[in-house]
Amino acid sequence: MEKWVLAIDxxxxxxxxxxxxxxxxxxxxxxxxxxxxxxxxxxxxxxxNVVGELLRTHGKDIDVVxxxxxxxxxxxxxxxxxxPPNFSWGERVPLAKSIEExxxxxxxxxxxxxxxxxxxxxxxxxKGMKNFVVLTLGTGLGSGIVINGKLLTGENGMAxxxxxxNVDPYGRKCNCGLTGCLENYxxxxxxxxxxxxxISEMPEASSLKDISFNHLTGVMIxxxxxxxxxxxxxxxxLTGEVLGSKMADSAAHLDPEAFILAGxxxxxxxxxxxxxxxxxxxxxxxxxxxxxxxxxxxxxxxHAILGPAALAFHSLLDHS
Amino acid sequence: MEKWVLAIDxxxxxxxxxxxxxxxxxxxxxxxxxxxxxxxxxxxxxxxNVVGELLRTHGKDIDVVxxxxxxxxxxxxxxxxxxPPNFSWGERVPLAKSIEExxxxxxxxxxxxxxxxxxxxxxxxxKGMKNFVVLTLGTGLGSGIVINGKLLTGENGMAxxxxxxNVDPYGRKCNCGLTGCLENYxxxxxxxxxxxxxISEMPEASSLKDISFNHLTGVMIxxxxxxxxxxxxxxxxLTGEVLGSKMADSAAHLDPEAFILAGxxxxxxxxxxxxxxxxxxxxxxxxxxxxxxxxxxxxxxxHAILGPAALAFHSLLDHS
Numbered sequence: 001m002e003k004w005v006l007a008i009d010x011x012x013x014x015x016x017x018x019x020x021x022x023x024x025x026x027x028x029x030x031x032x033x034x035x036x037x038x039x040x041x042x043x044x045x046x047x048x049n050v051v052g053e054l055l056r057t058h059g060k061d062i063d064v065v066x067x068x069x070x071x072x073x074x075x076x077x078x079x080x081x082x083x084p085p086n087f088s089w090g091e092r093v094p095l096a097k098s099i100e101e102x103x104x105x106x107x108x109x110x111x112x113x114x115x116x117x118x119x120x121x122x123x124x125x126x127k128g129m130k131n132f133v134v135l136t137l138g139t140g141l142g143s144g145i146v147i148n149g150k151l152l153t154g155e156n157g158m159a160x161x162x163x164x165x166n167v168d169p170y171g172r173k174c175n176c177g178l179t180g181c182l183e184n185y186x187x188x189x190x191x192x193x194x195x196x197x198x199i200s201e202m203p204e205a206s207s208l209k210d211i212s213f214n215h216l217t218g219v220m221i222x223x224x225x226x227x228x229x230x231x232x233x234x235x236x237x238l239t240g241e242v243l244g245s246k247m248a249d250s251a252a253h254l255d256p257e258a259f260i261l262a263g264x265x266x267x268x269x270x271x272x273x274x275x276x277x278x279x280x281x282x283x284x285x286x287x288x289x290x291x292x293x294x295x296x297x298x299x300x301x302x303h304a305i306l307g308p309a310a311l312a313f314h315s316l317l318d319h320s
Numbered sequence: 321m322e323k324w325v326l327a328i329d330x331x332x333x334x335x336x337x338x339x340x341x342x343x344x345x346x347x348x349x350x351x352x353x354x355x356x357x358x359x360x361x362x363x364x365x366x367x368x369n370v371v372g373e374l375l376r377t378h379g380k381d382i383d384v385v386x387x388x389x390x391x392x393x394x395x396x397x398x399x400x401x402x403x404p405p406n407f408s409w410g411e412r413v414p415l416a417k418s419i420e421e422x423x424x425x426x427x428x429x430x431x432x433x434x435x436x437x438x439x440x441x442x443x444x445x446x447k448g449m450k451n452f453v454v455l456t457l458g459t460g461l462g463s464g465i466v467i468n469g470k471l472l473t474g475e476n477g478m479a480x481x482x483x484x485x486n487v488d489p490y491g492r493k494c495n496c497g498l499t500g501c502l503e504n505y506x507x508x509x510x511x512x513x514x515x516x517x518x519i520s521e522m523p524e525a526s527s528l529k530d531i532s533f534n535h536l537t538g539v540m541i542x543x544x545x546x547x548x549x550x551x552x553x554x555x556x557x558l559t560g561e562v563l564g565s566k567m568a569d570s571a572a573h574l575d576p577e578a579f580i581l582a583g584x585x586x587x588x589x590x591x592x593x594x595x596x597x598x599x600x601x602x603x604x605x606x607x608x609x610x611x612x613x614x615x616x617x618x619x620x621x622x623h624a625i626l627g628p629a630a631l632a633f634h635s636l637l638d639h640s
Contacts, residue, residue, distance in 0.1 A: 038532040050426070082607070083606075101388055130475070131474055131475040145573065147467060147472065152467065153449055153575070154467075154574055154575020154576065155450070155451040155575050155576055155577040155611075156575055156607070156608075156611060157575070158575045158608065159573065159575035160572075160575075161572045161575075161605050161607060162572060162573065164572050164605040165572050165573075166565060166568070166569055166603060169565065169603075176605060176606055177606060178603065178605065181605075213580070223623040226556060245486060245489065248486070249335065249485040249486055249569065250573060251477065252480075252482060252484050252485050253465065253480065253482065253483045253485075253570065253573050253574070254472070254474055254479055254573070255473070255474020255475050255476055255477070255478045255479035255480075255481075256474065256475055257475040283486060283489075283498065285481050285484040285496060285498065285501075286403075286496055286497065287402070287481060288476075288478065291475075292422040
């Protein structure tokens with residue numbers, strides 16, 4: 001019987017659950033409110049109902065062998081969410097253990113970006129690759145590093161936090177408490193902050209000067225850039241410059257085959273890609289110049305459960 | 321019969337050869353001029369003589385099973401030295417193949433810092449560790465990264481070039497052609513450059529103002545610092561600050577258990593260690609704060625062949 005996995009994408013707002021096979025087919029996908037500000041127990045009760053219904057409806061004819069979960073601040077080694085921001089579930093949330101009890105399936109958890117990296121290797125742009133980095137450029141910047149075909153987890157299960165490498169010690173304040181972290185420059189939020197810095201500096205007319213910070217979106221900035229808006233164009237250029245220079249530093253650590261850019265900011269396509277590649281190549285140590293691919297992920301965000309699904313299949317390999 | 325390996329430390333000036341066992345005992349060590357500016361063939365002829373004599377004298381009673389070589393710009397995947405600086409041996413030197421032919425032993429090569437990392441894991445400060453980074457702070461800055469007990473080699477065999485992560489895009493020119501690479505700040509040469517920058521800025525009396533750049537050594541700067549020299553003290557402080565901040569960036573990639581500082585600059589001890597740890601902790605992402613050890617290697621440089629020896633034993637594990 002074909003093997004399927006239960007895949008769960010646990011986000012700050014919505015949780016997505018579905019069954020996925022090795023080729024990426026999805027059945028029975030459900031989306032519901034996570035309830036991050038309600039007690040953890042409520043989340044588990046809801047999950048138990050949703051998963052129960054899913055397995056009753058679809059589980060009779062297929063072999064569901066494992067569960068994979070992507071969640072904020074998930075530690076792949078301990079199976080816990082550690083101090084997840086914007087959640088009221090406590091400092092250490094025993095997510096893997098809870099889900100194992102509910103589903104009676106071996107459960108692997110990882111943070112969203114780590115799950116995305118395994119997803120790209122299994123179903124996406126990184127098929128056949130063994131050494132690569134996925135950068136998820138959304139509200140923040142997450143990363144997943146794959147080495148010799150395995151997720152890099154590190155000594156404490158927390159490797160791959162490239163959102164917090166330093167761009168400028170006197171730069172932008174970060175939510176994490178540090179100053180100048182990469183995610184304040186290379187993310188949708190970072191792009192917005194760059195637009196506002198440029199508005200403060202550039203006298204040129206720009207449609208972006210009619211929009212407040214809280215109303216501004218990445219899509220608006222991309223549209224303005226496509227219309228030739230000087231501030232929007234400059235903002236993408238600077239974002240790519242910062243991102244590319246830090247990718248060059250990552251290359252000096254990892255010697256990867258590719259960087260894959262995912263998340264909302266990736267949708268900007270060449271607006272982001274061209275200055276990023278130019279800056280990376282300019283800053284690369286000679287041993288790596290011209291050797292590293294940079295690609296934009298084509299995974300639709302509707303398929304957020306493919307990462308967790310791939311994680312579950314990947315963990316089966318580890319234990320076989 | 322106890323297993324021994326042939327260990328070769330190929331440096332720009334001297335080559336060291338010896339036989340080493342799993343506990344780090346060394347027999348028959350020889351040191352001779354490398355002849356980096358003479359033809360490659362001369363080096364091989366000399367090596368063949370030295371190794372032949374070594375094996376005739378000591379090889380009868382022991383089982384020599386492999387060779388390990390540390391060499392500049394050695395690519396662990398291809399077995400070649402790639403564009404080694406200050407050598408006239410060509411762009412791609414087939415070192416592993418040549419040594420295999422001469423010694424009739426399976427041969428593994430790696431750059432000096434990678435070999436040092438395996439050496440620290442086998443014989444030194446990193447015994448029992450699985451995830452750590454060795455930084456060799458000498459004329460330049462080399463690095464070796466170990467993940468899950470294995471040397472990180474990367475897609476092209478060139479991972480771990482932390483000497484070339486960027487400190488300042490408008491900073492010091494590097495031999496590699498880039499600007500602002502870490503090795504121009506955190507190495508013996510970097511320390512000297514910092515002293516000269518400080519001499520240009522600080523009016524205070526300093527014994528270092530009597531010494532030319534070419535005569536200045538790391539030992540002199542350390543001695544001046546121990547005597548309270550303000551420029552020497554400030555130079556170590558700034559060196560540690562830069563090094564620590566870049567170690568924090570490395571931690572955000574790798575989540576290591578430890579950084580081990582080796583090479584000439586490491587001999588400065590607390591003068592280097594204290595500002596380095598302070599700066600690393602200040603810049604660490606919260607997930608890593610207080611969790612990462614920083615140690616100075618105690619390996620005497622006289623034991624430069626222990627790294628290559630460990631590399632040879634390590635490669636036996638890979639193939640068993």
